[in-house]
Amino acid sequence: MTKILVTSALPYANGPIHFGHIAGAYLPADVFVRHHRMLGDDVVYICGTDEHGVAITIGAEQQGTTPAEHVAKYRVIIKDLFDKLHIEFDNFSRTTLPLHHDLARRFFEELKSNGHLFEQTEEQYFCDTCNRFLADRYLTGSCPHCGHPGARGDECTGCGKWLESVELTSPACKLCGGTPAKRSTKHWYFRLDAFSDKLRDWLQGQSDWKEHVRGYVLSMLDNGLKARPISRDLHWGVPVPGEAEGKVLYVWFDAPIGYISSTMEWAEKQGKPERWRDYWQDPACRIYHFIGKDNIPFHCAFWPAMLMGQSTPYTLPCNVPANEWLTLEGRQFSKSDGWYIDLTSFFERYSADSIRYCLAANAPESSDTEFSWKDFQLRNNSELANIYGNLVNRVLRFVVTHFDGRIPEAASLGPRDREVLAQVRELFEQTGRHYSAFELRRAAFAVMELGRVGNRYVDELAPWDTVKNDPPTCATTLNVSATILLYLACASWPLIPSAASKLLGFLGLGGEAWEGMHHRVHELQLAGRTLGPTEILFHKIEDDQIAMEIEALHLRRDALPLPAPTPSQTSSNAESPMEPTPVVQPPLPAQEASPPTSESLFPPLKEPISYEDFARLDLRAATVIAAERVPKTDRLLHLEVELGLERRHVVAGVAGTYAPEDLLGKRVILLANLEPRKLRGVVSHGMLLAAGEGDRIRLLTPDGEVANGTMVK
Ligand SMILES: [Zn+2]
Ligand SMILES: [Zn+2]
Structure with a gap:
């Protein structure tokens, strides 16, 4: 029996999550787990809330509550969404548990005794009025790169660059508005750079990984890794062993340890407290981390290095199937921009x-x-x-x-x-x-x-x-x-x-x-079985219902002032340890670019034709049922389309915009009576209607339900 441990990124208990998160790290994992349960494999599905970090203490202060109450509130909201979606974890833990704190401290101590940590004194801003160091987001100021006045202590929201808080010009304390002064403080660093070769060897063995994941991490290694700070001056988090109160482990360091502590909690609940070792300490166990793409550097470099640096032997992940972003009607999901779906x-x-x-x-x-x-x-x-x-x-x-x-x-x-x-x-x-x-x-x-x-x-x-x-x-x-x-x-x-x-x-x-x-x-034998009570499985959704949803979406957004563009999608853990990843696409502008006005940008209109000319074209609605690239071309896809009355093979020059899997199930319009033509060795029988060219080409698709084979007039 194959042993499998599956994790989904720990959602950050600082706000609700949305369908974009679900599509990236949770639904794919739940589906994978269910499949392996059907195969009869020994599979455990682990998750929990990530409850530490500066974003949480700030969120709590802004809402006039304590961090503990703040995370408890969002934990319930997040778990409720998982339940409604039938995402079924074997254990849903939290990083504020004593069990987790103990394990995180043990991780720190083992890294330290193995020589993978060092201490460094550095300057940090300190607010005398508030009597505290201003970690990351407690600090605001102007960006040294672009001059944006609302930059945060960890990242510029104007240009998206990762910042060290001491780089900010005209810094201000976010709590009292006062001007902080620099003061020196000591922090712990993890020698990530020392693991480069080991990480490279390990990654090179992972040939079945998604190409965008492996390629991204290998290029990180090519660019060189740096030591990373793993402590923070803060009162909320896992206290750093051997340090005075007020120094905690940086949230990115403690969060993934939550995968193991959640498994330990699961084992305890089973009445077999040592059973977590069957998964985390057995090299035969296959460990999968499902994440969104913003978490790739972390799960494919930092976390494996942290595991490699332990004296306790841990099993490394066997795959990290990261997904890209899901947007909502072409824009990023964003509660603050009013662009979201009301899940209740x-x-x-x-x-x-x-x-x-x-x-x-x-x-x-x-x-x-x-x-x-x-x-x-x-x-x-x-x-x-x-x-x-x-x-x-x-x-x-x-x-x-x-x-x-x-x-x-x-x-x-x-x-x-x-x-x-x-x-x-x-x-x-x-x-x-x-x-x-x-x-x-x-x-x-x-x-x-x-x-x-x-x-x-x-x-x-x-x-x-x-x-x-x-x-x-x-x-x-x-x-x-x-x-x-x-x-x-x-x-x-x-x-x-x-x-x-x-x-x-x-x-x-x-x-x-x-x-x-x-x-x-x-x-299974079906003959002779009496049917159980039946019901309708899927109710149709009416057009006016959908029109109402779209209207509600726009109303919510229009009720808000136009948002400033943000450089990257909010990640599930808002406190990313890395530069915003270059794979992140810039968001769409708040308003569509105005169309070109000069007529000369378009080809001139063709000669008029009669209706009879047009009626000779046999245009039909169809559905793509198979798609693959035509070898040795970068523009052509070989498609099979269901035309209702028959199936057709068609070669279409749309690979600039669409990957083959994008087209599966897509409804298209086929010019069905175009003479068959051989293209690159494939007989193309018909032509798909599309607008645009090259990598801006877009297929035409019916606006609503139309059966395959329906005439287009
Ligand atoms: Zn900037
Ligand atoms: Zn202050």
Whole structure:
């Protein structure tokens, strides 16, 4: 049995989290964990709140409360969102536990006794009025690089540069507004630079990592690592061993140790307090850290180095599947900018499965992606409801009406039955491979493909006819259809656990455990089972509902003054130990750039044509069902599109804008009667409509639900 430990980035208990965080570090991990539970692996899923740091003490002071009350409040809000989304941790701990403090101090002491720490005296600003050192964000002033007046002690919000607080000009205390003076103080540093070679050797062995993750860290190593301060003058945090009160471990140092302390807490709750060692001290255990891309330097360099520097032997992570950003309607989620989704009302209207599926189908795996309300509606209505829900509904209703609610025996399987069963099993295995490889988008697509295959089978076998003239065939069709539903449930459980569990119950298998189901599914007998009570799995979302959501989003933002552009997305831990990473894209400007005014920027209009000329074009709605790069080109993708009446292979010059996986499931418009043409050895039968060129090309897509094959006029 494979032993697996999965962690998600510890959310920072300084505010609520949003769907952007969920899509990056939590949903992908939860899906991965569920898949391994289905495989029967020994998997433990660990998380907890990160409750230390300057941002928290400031947040507490601003809200007139104590840090302890502040983190307790947000911990509840954060955990509540995880519960609503069915993100199921085995343990959700917190870094303020004594258990965690003890372990963090032990980490410090082992690094120290192994010679990996040194002390250095440095100047820091001290406020006499407040009688304290002004760490990081307690200090504000002008940026030495760009002159921005609102720079913080750790980062300039104008130009995004990482700052040392002593670099600020005209510094002011954030608490009292007074002018601080420099005073010397001693801090502990971690010799990160001494681990460069070991880190490089270790990374070079990780050939199965996501390329953007490994490449980023290797380039960090090429640029040279520096020693990093690991202590702070603060009263909230893990006290530094051997130091007077008022010196704590820097939050970036103590937070990841929370993965281990949370596992220890889990083991204690199991009544086997030593069991954490089975995961953290067994080299055969596979440890996965799921994070957002802002946490890459930390989890792929600092944290492994901290582990390498211990005397206690710890297992290093085997993969760090970091994700890119998910934006909301093209902008970063931001509560302070009014650009967010109200999650309380969200869960009053929509289900966890709908949002899980939508986030998975759009997961920011290799590039930034966006959540849009229209897409959410489309995924829910035309995929979950029309394909998945429809198949479930039509098959079960038929069994109730014509077989007294009992799944019939298969008389004898015909070639079409055998074919569909083979297809369905292959799609089920395919989803498993995608889950193992952190490919949520492909997995979501394969699940829906399984639903499509099922619907086509039912259409073709037409049991409503055979029930009258060929009852044995009808019984076989329904038995096979029920088997398809069983595989659909199993393939989709990691993504949409609630619907999948209900579906299992509908099939009379409500008592079955999901653990090990990946293997057991092939032996489960359906014939003779009485269906459980059924219900509608997915409710359609109406257009006016979505229009209201979009309006609410804009109203919230318009109610606020125009925000100043910020240089980087708020990370889950607001106190990043590193320079803002260069992979972070600059945010969109607050307003769209005005369109070019000069007509000469556009090609001249073409000659007028008659309607008859236009009517000769056979334009159809279609859906991309497979996509890959055309080898040795950087512009061309080889696509397979579902046209309703048939499938087509098309070569499209859109690789400048789209990665192949971006296009899976995308609705497009195909010029279907263009003569076939051979491009780079592939026969392209039709052409996709698109606007723009090169890396600015954009495919045209129907604004709402349109069946494949529908004429475009
Ligand atoms: Zn600046
Ligand atoms: Zn002050």
